[in-house]
Amino acid sequence: MLAGRGPGVKIRISSIGDVETDLRSEFTAQGINQTLHRVYLQVKCNVNILTPFDNISRDITNQVLLIENVIVGNIPNTYYNLEGMNCNDALEVIE
Numbered sequence: 001m002l003a004g005r006g007p008g009v010k011i012r013i014s015s016i017g018d019v020e021t022d023l024r025s026e027f028t029a030q031g032i033n034q035t036l037h038r039v040y041l042q043v044k045c046n047v048n049i050l051t052p053f054d055n056i057s058r059d060i061t062n063q064v065l066l067i068e069n070v071i072v073g074n075i076p077n078t079y080y081n082l083e084g085m086n087c088n089d090a091l092e093v094i095e
Contacts, residue, residue: 020044033073
């Protein structure tokens, strides 16, 4: 109810801290002979907030997607899903 009321307070900001960056790469399967390749930039900041009463230090980490690409390979003429079959059943299907 009293938000925005009262006298103005001047704040002075000084930038103190450091930034670390790292490139990350990720490959995931996207179907038969297709692979999704993503490249991320990981940014880690150490931020210090100075106030008249306290010094607050925080680590902030964020990840930004830079590139996303689908790598397409040759599609085979036949595809067998042999999940859940034993060796004898798999040979019967192939023959």
